[in-house]
Amino acid sequence: MIAALIIVFREVFEAGLIVGIVLAVTRTVPRRNQWIAGGVLTGVLGACVVAVFAGALSNLFAGMGQELFNAFILIVAVVMLTWHNVWMARHGSELAGELRAAGQAVVEGSKSLFALAVVVGVAVLREGSEVVLFLYGVLAGGDSGGGVALGGFVGLLLGAAVCMLTYLGLVSIPTRKLFATTTALIALLAAGMAAQAAAFLEKANWLTAMDNVVWDSSWLLSDSSILGKALHTLIGYTDQPTAMQLTVYIAILAVTFVLMRLYGAPTKTVRPAPAE
């Protein structure tokens, strides 16, 4: 039971962090719950589909189907996160400022919500398919199905707790600073995911340039420890990054910054928020 709990929690943990961040980012947007719930649900369904076709997926691209699939969905998430940041640079103050009529906010907010719902769906899909395979294997094997199911359920609850804590931690930041914080968080999240996508492409031998390991900090903080894993998800920490992973990481940050500058609201002065 404990083994099942640990395995499920380990997989759900990352998705929990991401959903928590997205909930905090969208907290003022109307109807965000439907969008995010839709993302989670689609992710769960997708995870089941991926689990069913795991064998077939693996055999694609000379046995590298899994790696390429992971790289692909990570890249989708990176595009969505970056687009969200750029979009918020232009429209963020309108949404956060509650200056607009609610109807207008819904229309504008849903564009950005769609991108974030995709991110949530992708996070759940990636982690979820492994949980599904694991639980299915146990249930099919017939050994102590009840205990494992309970362990899996508790693991899932703990994952939801991570999500809640992330959300509550972020929304406790004063409103004026929250926007800058979440913008930075999302940029780092996107950069980290892009570096992860690069790692998958390296494993598939699709990316072979600059594959030298730049440093090894596994003695200091292993990326399979709980803290290392949290940092891996949040800012893309890896204890043995290749030059390519670092390049991709920095390129995404640079692109985000440039796009936010180019498309951001041209004459945006931060309006002093009313005293709280």
Added chain:
Amino acid sequence: MSFSRTLPKLTMFAAMALVSIAAAGAASAQSATEIQLSYKDKKFDPAEVSAPANTPIVIKLKNLDGKAMEFESKTLKVEKVVAGSSDATINVRAQKPGRYEFFDEYNEKVARGALVVK
């Protein structure tokens, strides 16, 4: 917004650091060492395999069990789901000499093996 002020500096600094790293690190393409492994009843066969140092390694894993397993090694940075009764190819980058443990994540305690790089 402090984010927009610190980011370009950070980016510039990191970009310069990278250029020097990329220039220094010359990746040489070598032919990979192939290793055959099979997995059945929570056991790897053979439980210990070896490979030469500083050359890429390709692990060909046959999962003879009916259910899926997840081949994982923290030190080799490998994590791969292998469906029941199927084969998988796992690319491992060139390693320094040492002992690298791997396991089936779904049965981490018992299903273990090691790759010894010499």
